[in-house]
Amino acid sequence: MHLLLRFGLACAIIVGCSAGANITGYRLAPNGLPCDGLLEVNIPGSCDWGPVRYISRYNWRDPLDDLICQHFGYVNESVVQPAAKQGSYPDACMTITRCSTDAMKTIHDIPDKCDIQYGPPRSDYDNLYKEIKCIPAQLLDGATPLQGRVEAGLFGQLQSICSLGFDARAANVTCASLGYRRGVTQVWQNSHFGAGLKPIYKRNITCSGDELSLELCNHSNTDIPGCDGSNVVGIECKGDMIKLDPLFGSRPYEGILEGFHDDFRYDVIGSVSNTTAKTLCAMLGHGFVGFAGLAIPSRNLHYYKMDVSCSGTEKSINECKGDLEYCVAQRYWHCMTMSNMHRHVALFCSDYELQGLRLNPDGVLLMTVNSKQWAVCEDHFTQQTANEACRILDYTGHPSITTHTAGANDTEVLGSLICQENATSLADCHVKHQFSYRPYRVDNACRNYVKLNCTHLFN
Template identity: 25%
Template sequence: MALLFFLILAFCTGPGLLESSSRVRLVGGRHRCEGRVEVERDGQWGTVCDDGWDKKDVEVVCRELGCGAATGTPSGTLYKPLAEKEQKILIQEVSCGGMESKLIHCDQVEDVFDCSHKEDAGAMCKIPVSVRLVGGPGRCKGRVEVKYQEQWGTVCKAGWNLSAAKVVCRQLGCGRAILTQRSCNKDTQGEGPIWLSEVSCSGQEGSLEDCPTGLWGKNNCTHDEDTWVECEDPFDLRLVGGDTHCSGRLEVLHKGEWGSVCDDGWGEKEEKVVCKQLGCGESILLSAKARRNFGLGSGRIWLDDVHCSGKEQSLEQCRHRFWGYHNCNHKEDVAMICLEKTPKT
């Protein structure tokens, strides 16, 4: 009985589903994560009919190829050159749940009889972009490099602007992008491939892969035009002098040095952001005398005239004067108490 069931399954699903491995590729696109879908059977590459083709099917193809999220389900004659007439259409009526690791694991019909190459299925996926800054003082300053096809390469500064730098800084978990005229010199220029040029970001993207770019590896740049980016060091803050991490004098970390915050313009909205960032509860209103119980700071006063809406996730996102510019002394240091959150039971 078990053997009979196995033979019925093989007849209904076709041999592809029962194979232990398969190969898939995208042909004719702008990069390896976009193009006409082709699968291999018995050493021959064939196309996929777009009957039933949808985003869940593309999600599986993107996952199998190690690409990013699915962004489109193109089909037909979009990708050139078109498939040769003699190239077979190997499968149709593909139906994936979206969570499969390979296209071969999806339901599919392998007896193709009513499709032509005008109905070839395609896939559009994001390119997973790894980014780093090289050659600078620390991981938040340096030459921009991206990883593509397992190789690091540089980014041409043609089309580059501060908005693109903001995206890189955000992706790296660094602070704000610093407007700088610095360029790479002979000591900081890259070598090897120049992967990207004409990067166009709005500044709101979460990753460089979300920004429109030129074709990967297609440009007329030299390493004299390698892009250099400087971000502020990762933003951190703490409350010191109190009994818990939710109470004390406020200090922020900048350029590797802790410094205090002036209370000019400081209020409930600003305290709300700090308490949230520290993972504490709501703030408690303190008198000026009570604030001094935590002692006076020493050294740098990093921030002044801080203004928050209360919706920010980090004090870094609030408006303030340039770092280190103030008209305060340490008698005006911000100090505060947040309630400690009670663990849920």
């Protein structure tokens, strides 16, 4: 509290208070990575490199964060939030209450464009130390987000990199720093994506391949001869991963879609087209026609991609349209609203080809799909389909339909059977998957299945 007494309570909340003129610098106190740390400020005579706090009642991320990252030579703030160490820092040197970020050009505008309290805040209500996680590099001018010219934040400046001192291990580190999987797919040595407008970093970069940032690799003390605009490096990374979280262990080809980026999980929410569903299924290694359903898995929504759109040729979800977002960045109440409004995408990566039809001794109508026998859900099952099914099974007469609720040991219900009028073979019938019309939840799974009495076997 000595700083508040020094500058006075009246001065503490005035924009452009005299202490601002004494700010001589900002830095990121490393939190394991050079691009990840606590924002500190230096005000000689008051505090030497003390923490900055930021009143942030609802919004954990705003344009000021991007300006901070750009100031230190990085790209922007990452959507990934830094590992918080709230409560483990000493009293704040400066507390920011709000900023007119639209009018700010650099973080040196903070004293003039922000409301500041010098010293600790008068209340600890809902405020945070200004911890920042910056994006340390970017890939530019590639055909997809996974490829392009490498521009990396190196020792305070965003720079293109000379290819003469850059190998596959350094490329792997670059991909990992962007949140992608290690294992670069291609390295271009000859300014394939142009030289760009940034200065060219001409030192040799030696990496083991396990580092989390190019800045953590070894760098030579002298420039490499011959580095110029004709040999700027470009790379292509492997995309982030997706997987299905199935409700049923017997169906690994269907489930709620999850993505993984920078060692954290995100949800895919909203609507996806049939083309997108098929493309995502191909990424998962399923060579079947895909379709999507909307799931309500009662999960908390934190990181997400909304309304992903693929054209059909992509090999990674990162090549499809749809940006990774952080829900709390759009205010906590809105995050809760989104969790209730938007449904997670469920994928069904099978063509569900009807391979056979039969009645078991108890009269249960069974269909063979994916080489397995499944009971038929009563939903959408009509008297007409019952007539056609009996005819296909070489029965005559007018079948009667009864339904029964599946028990723990019953044949699993897949979906409904729909046959065209006057069907003569299985080719005239198709399967309507139960989760194409039901929310993808265990408690919504179809339990009632069909029994038929076709009366007479055709002779």
